[in-house]
Amino acid sequence: MEIAIALVLFVGMIASWLVLPSGTGVPTEAEHVSSALAEPA
Amino acid sequence: MDAINGADTAWVLVSTALVMLMTPALGLFYGGMVRGKNVLSTIMHSFFILALISVQWILWGYSLAFGPDKGGVIGGLEWLGLNGVGLEPNPDYAATIPHQAFMIFQMTFAVITPALISGAFAERKRFKSFVVFTLLWATLVYAPVAHWVWGVGGWIRALGALDFAGGTVVHIISGISALVCALVLGKRVGYGTEPMQPHNVTMTVLGTALLWFGWFGFNAGSALGSGTLAVSAFVATNTAAAMAALTWMTASWIRHKQPSVLGAACGAVAGLVGITPAAGYVTPMAAILIGFFAGAGCFIAVEMFVRGRVDDALDVFGVHGVGGVIGALATGIFATKTINPAGADGLLYGNPGQLVTQAIAVVVVALYAAGVTWVLLKLVDLVLGLRVTKEEEERGLDVSQHGEVAYQS
Numbered sequence: 001m002e003i004a005i006a007l008v009l010f011v012g013m014i015a016s017w018l019v020l021p022s023g024t025g026v027p028t029e030a031e032h033v034s035s036a037l038a039e040p041a
Numbered sequence: 042m043d044a045i046n047g048a049d050t051a052w053v054l055v056s057t058a059l060v061m062l063m064t065p066a067l068g069l070f071y072g073g074m075v076r077g078k079n080v081l082s083t084i085m086h087s088f089f090i091l092a093l094i095s096v097q098w099i100l101w102g103y104s105l106a107f108g109p110d111k112g113g114v115i116g117g118l119e120w121l122g123l124n125g126v127g128l129e130p131n132p133d134y135a136a137t138i139p140h141q142a143f144m145i146f147q148m149t150f151a152v153i154t155p156a157l158i159s160g161a162f163a164e165r166k167r168f169k170s171f172v173v174f175t176l177l178w179a180t181l182v183y184a185p186v187a188h189w190v191w192g193v194g195g196w197i198r199a200l201g202a203l204d205f206a207g208g209t210v211v212h213i214i215s216g217i218s219a220l221v222c223a224l225v226l227g228k229r230v231g232y233g234t235e236p237m238q239p240h241n242v243t244m245t246v247l248g249t250a251l252l253w254f255g256w257f258g259f260n261a262g263s264a265l266g267s268g269t270l271a272v273s274a275f276v277a278t279n280t281a282a283a284m285a286a287l288t289w290m291t292a293s294w295i296r297h298k299q300p301s302v303l304g305a306a307c308g309a310v311a312g313l314v315g316i317t318p319a320a321g322y323v324t325p326m327a328a329i330l331i332g333f334f335a336g337a338g339c340f341i342a343v344e345m346f347v348r349g350r351v352d353d354a355l356d357v358f359g360v361h362g363v364g365g366v367i368g369a370l371a372t373g374i375f376a377t378k379t380i381n382p383a384g385a386d387g388l389l390y391g392n393p394g395q396l397v398t399q400a401i402a403v404v405v406v407a408l409y410a411a412g413v414t415w416v417l418l419k420l421v422d423l424v425l426g427l428r429v430t431k432e433e434e435e436r437g438l439d440v441s442q443h444g445e446v447a448y449q450s
Contacts, residue, residue, distance in 0.1 A: 002326035013291045023299045
């Protein structure tokens with residue numbers, strides 16, 4: 001059971017990388033709260 | 042007298058050194074995420090705590106946390122100044138290593154826990170207030186909670202809650218306390234209206250790599266021996282960190298259209314946090330699932346619930362608080378005695394009560410940490426003032442608090 005879910009998650013993520021954009025080329029890094037709030041409130 | 046095992050002692054000492062390295066690594070992790078004018082002050086928070094709590098632990102911290110039990114809530118003062126804590130094993134805690142080896146290993150946990158909180162008040166807290174708060178917090182929050190969960194006679198330990206390496210003792214209390222700190226201190230000047238970009242993501246990734254490395258000591262070292270349990274915890278630790286890094290990066294890629302380096306780093310830390318309470322109780326497959334839940338859960342918490350509402354400057358609550366809760370509850374789901382006969386079975390192995398026990402421990406510890414942290418902050422604010430002035434904040438804490446600058450222009 002656990003191995004089936006783990007496999008689906010892992011393979012699913014890899015598949016998603018293949019279809020996601022490879023980058024916008026715009027430095028909009030927003031992982032972190034500091035930079036995420038670069039936009040005016 | 043119990044016999045000292047050389048391999049066990051060597052592994053615990055190596056693990057102690059690994060965990061010690063995590064605190065300056067945390068300084069790099071946090072230091073890269075602040076603005077350049079605050080990098081030294083941020084690194085100093087971690088580096089200084091390493092020295093401060095090292096001495097506090099020897100003098101009274103260890104005795105309060107692990108000393109002879111007083112009513113299930115605190116250790117006694119019998120071991121003050123390491124009185125009676127010698128080189129013979131203490132079978133109550135670790136039968137095959139010198140008692141001082143166990144003590145110094147535990148010290149590294151006491152050191153990193155308040156250092157984790159420092160990410161929440163980065164870029165705006167007065168240094169002397171930070172020192173006093175940290176000392177009080179380590180004494181009145183960390184030591185009692187460590188006793189409840191790990192100390193012989195501690196009431197949460199007696200309840201049967203599982204916390205292999207500090208999901209509750211380290212991450213939940215630091216994460217919740219960080220949230221309280223962020224709320225009490227308030228937002229940084231310019232928060233939400235001006236850019237506050239991480240000034241050096243390279244530094245953050247280096248810090249992450251060193252944290253990951255040190256975490257092998259944190260979790261596998263918590264086996265307190267060099268046998269199979271340490272190996273199992275080591276495998277689970279690496280597996281969860283890796284899965285969480287992939288998960289956070291994928292989530293941020295979907296949301297922000299780019300595979301973020303900082304996202305992969307934050308994800309790895311979230312996975313390490315999530316697996317901490319479970320490391321010595323779960324299978325590698327469960328570690329993958331815990332890594333996934335920690336990566337996804339912390340990402341959602343940071344991106345959708347905390348960010349913009351509270352200035353938890355370096356996402357301590359979102360990663361350590363939420364990750365710690367996920368890990369603690371996951372332990373109640375995935376734990377199995379086939380990995381650790383001294384542990385317990387979780388929900389998936391026919392024991393739903395373990396999940397309830399884990400939840401009770403989470404709630405009580407979180408409430409206690411939040412309440413005492415709030416009181417301590419108010420007291421320190423009353424006596425010393427928590428925040429630097431607006432001018433000092435705008436100038437940067439490196440210059441205003443330490444009279445130094447990190448980078449010469």
